[in-house]
Amino acid sequence: MRWLIAVLFAVVVTIGTGTGILLWDKGASKIEVIKTAGVAGGAVVAIYALWLNDRRRRLEEARHDLESVRHGLESEKVADERFARSVELLGNEADQVRVGAMHALAWLANSTPRYKQTVLDVLCAYLRRPFWHPVYAHGSDPDRHHDGNVHEEDHERQVRLTAQRLITDLLPWGDDRHDGPAYDLDLSGASLEYLRLEGRRIGWLTARRAQFYGYSRFRELHTCRPALFSGATFHGRLQLGKAELMGGVSFQEVTFGREAEWNGAKVGTFLHPSDEPPAEQIGELEILPDTDFRRDVTGWALTGSTDPAGLGFKNYVHKSGGGRADGIARDDDGLRDGYLPTETDEVGAGGLDRKRLWDKGDAKSEADEVQQ
Numbered sequence: 197m198r199w200l201i202a203v204l205f206a207v208v209v210t211i212g213t214g215t216g217i218l219l220w221d222k223g224a225s226k227i228e229v230i231k232t233a234g235v236a237g238g239a240v241v242a243i244y245a246l247w248l249n250d251r252r253r254r255l256e257e258a259r260h261d262l263e264s265v266r267h268g269l270e271s272e273k274v275a276d277e278r279f280a281r282s283v284e285l286l287g288n289e290a291d292q293v294r295v296g297a298m299h300a301l302a303w304l305a306n307s308t309p310r311y312k313q314t315v316l317d318v319l320c321a322y323l324r325r326p327f328w329h330p331v332y333a334h335g336s337d338p339d340r341h342h343d344g345n346v347h348e349e350d351h352e353r354q355v356r357l358t359a360q361r362l363i364t365d366l367l368p369w370g371d372d373r374h375d376g377p378a379y380d381l382d383l384s385g386a387s388l389e390y391l392r393l394e395g396r397r398i399g400w401l402t403a404r405r406a407q408f409y410g411y412s413r414f415r416e417l418h419t420c421r422p423a424l425f426s427g428a429t430f431h432g433r434l435q436l437g438k439a440e441l442m443g444g445v446s447f448q449e450v451t452f453g454r455e456a457e458w459n460g461a462k463v464g465t466f467l468h469p470s471d472e473p474p475a476e477q478i479g480e481l482e483i484l485p486d487t488d489f490r491r492d493v494t495g496w497a498l499t500g501s502t503d504p505a506g507l508g509f510k511n512y513v514h515k516s517g518g519g520r521a522d523g524i525a526r527d528d529d530g531l532r533d534g535y536l537p538t539e540t541d542e543v544g545a546g547g548l549d550r551k552r553l554w555d556k557g558d559a560k561s562e563a564d565e566v567q568q
Contacts, residue, residue, distance in 0.1 A: 299358075409432060452472070477497040
């Protein structure tokens with residue numbers, strides 16, 4: 197119908213053009229009049245054809261956009277269902293099913309970036325579940341002291357090692373610090389075995405009261421927010437060579453079972469050392485300028501800006517820790533129960549006024565909480 201209208205309109209334009217030329221110039225050649233009128237009519241048809249093609253193109257684009265939106269919604273629905281199903285399978289009694297569920301979650305995190313932090317949270321939550329294996333009695337290097345017998349806990353141990361490896365694989369490399377977000381890890385109270393975070397980039401690393409068995413390999417680790425190990429125990433060797441802890445680090449009440457390697461590691465923002473430094477320290481821990489000290493650093497192998505800056509609360513606050521996993525009393529550093537001084541004159545040469553060290557704030561807060 198539209199084409200018929202266009203043809204009729206072109207005929208009218210052709211006749212009208214020819215008639216107009218004859219009326220304007222009665223001596224004009226009939227052949228030239230017919231050619232000119234034909235060109236005018238053809239131009240009308242061509243213009244209509246171009247308009248029609250453009251309209252079809254826009255309709256196709258709109259249909260394609262609508263299809264893309266529909267496909268995106270279906271993909272999100274499938275991803276949500278897959279995530280829910282995988283999380284449900286983490287509670288399955290069969291260890292191979294739990295391993296499969298973790299790999300499904302890792303695949304989902306890589307294919308759907310919005311799920312990456314959520315998947316990391318789920319895997320960390322799984323590792324925070326209470327767990328003990330007989331080889332942990334030889335915490336410095338459990339694999340060397342395995343008796344060769346099959347233990348009931350061996351299956352769960354393999355599942356947990358899978359979770360640790362997947363967490364490492366999901367984290368971006370430290371060299372990509374300007375490409376994409378830095379993800380947070382919460383491993384508070386977890387039992388971790390041969391944990392490897394070498395070369396990875398992390399936002400907030402929380403490992404309060406965690407138990408680290410075997411070698412903990414954190415070489416070239418980059419943290420852009422605080423790394424909190426308060427109350428943790430490193431049963432084996434801690435390797436932090438060339439790590440960059442730009443958001444600060446807390447070793448408050450940390451127990452070092454073996455040596456700690458600092459070679460080239462850097463700390464910024466704040467440092468909260470433990471009362472007892474590692475018995476053996478390899479290399480020195482470089483302290484960057486304007487780094488706050490939370491405690492005396494005697495016995496620690498430090499270099500760089502090692503002049504204590506005092507109790508600097510501009511980057512973090514200290515609140516009630518609620519005690520350690522092994523039953524040792526909570527914070528014993530003169531900041532018991534987390535009173536935070538609000539005036540500069542509350543911090544004197546002799547420390548803080550202990551009569552006022554009481555905070556009625558959030559009881560759920562942990563020790564060495566760091567404000568953003």
